[in-house]
Amino acid sequence: MLNIQRFSITFATAITICLLSTSLTLAKEKKPKPPKEFPPSPLEITVPDPLLPAYRNQQSLNSEEKRSLEAALDQLNREAIAQLQAGDTQGAFATWNRELRLRRYLGTLNEIQALQRVGGIAYTRNNRLQIRYITERLQAIQKQVQLEQRPDLRVLQALGEAYRQVRSPSLAIEAYNQVLIIVRENSDVAAEIDTLKIIGNIQLDWFDYPAAATTYEQLLSLVTQDNDIEQSLKDLVYIYDRTKQPQKAIEARKKLSLVYRQRNDIAQLSALKLAIGSDYETLAKENSNFVDEAFKNYQEAYTMAWEFQQYVPAAEALQKLVSLYVAENQTEDALQTSQILLQAEERAANFYGMMNAYEQIGKIHLQRQENQLALAAFQKGLELAQQLGSETKDLLEQIQKISGTT
Secondary structure, eight states, X not given: OHHHHHHHHHHHHHHHHHHHHHHHHHXXXXXXXXXXXXXXXXXXXXXXXXXXXXXXXOSOOOHHHHHHHHHHHHHHHHHHHHHHHXXXXXXXXXXXXXXXXXXXXXXXXXXXXXXXXXXXXXXXXXXXXXXXXXXXXXXXXXXXXXXXXXXXXXXXXXXXXXXXXXXXXXXXXXXXXXHHHXXXXXXXXXXXXXXXXXXXXXXXXXXXXXXXXXXXXXXXTTOOSHHHHHXXXXXXXXXXXXXXXXXXXXXXXXXXXXHHHHHTOHHHHHHHHHHHHHHHHHHHTTOGGGHHHHHHHHHHHHHXXXXXXXXXXXHHHHHHHHHHHHHTTOHHHHHHHHHHHHHHHHHTTOHHHHHHHHHHHHHHHHHTTOHHHHHHHHHHHHHHHHHHTOOOHHHHHHHHHHHHHO
């Protein structure tokens, strides 16, 4: 009986080992092959196309053949648009890919322009695979162009714009940098300015502020028209503000103020003075010597605006002055300026601004322990708040607090 049990155990063990071995062997045999990382590009298919029956292997076509082919490819584009509008996205891009494959027979520039057009559509449809196909083809064309002793300027410009359409900023800038080399060799300042504008726009669109600053600084050294100078300085101010460089922002704004001064544009000048004051106030956090410059520019902004009866910007400058006086513990100046601020808000018919000014005056009086004067200011603010249907909680709390101590 014991031998039979041992035999059964041994037999079962053998069967188990055999099954395991067989399973491992089958697993090895059935192990799937790793898939290719990407499918081949449909733009590189070499199957003969019916639109090229007689001259498939020729590198160039005669004028008549080109006209015939271009008409056929324009028709393919229309068919693709119709397919897309009908909801057949896959079919539409298959048709466009056929068109793009054949566009190269019409010349490099013609092909790039078609790639740009379809690339823009692919981006709006979030067709990443199609964007990759088009980008790879553009790069292949660019490599060929770079081998030429003197690349075609129009081809490089078209490459840059095509890369923009498929949202490849670094490749676009690379192409436009090649354009820059050529136009500079030709001493074509107008073309250099246009190219720098494009490069700067790309860099700004993709938040590359340091590179954009360099580009617009170069641009500023070339432009002579007031409008171009103004826009370049505005772009630089924007960049310096975004990158928190107040000192450079001040320099750019001061140059911009010269443009507005020549035009006698007081509104723009006042706004610039206000912004310069804010920049100096930022610098004053690290160096108190800049406080006086902040005061000076705020005062100039207020004076300019008030003189030309622009009471809204005048009130904004006055508010900045009051806040700075309070921060510097100059409460007497803060109170006097607050009274002028009240007048500005009243002339601007800004009742919310008047309400806030009264509340601010009350807080300054409280700081000076002038409770009765504070109470009067808070009560005037409360009256306006009630008339406007505005929140009254803070004003009521201040009034109750003062009333409880008097």
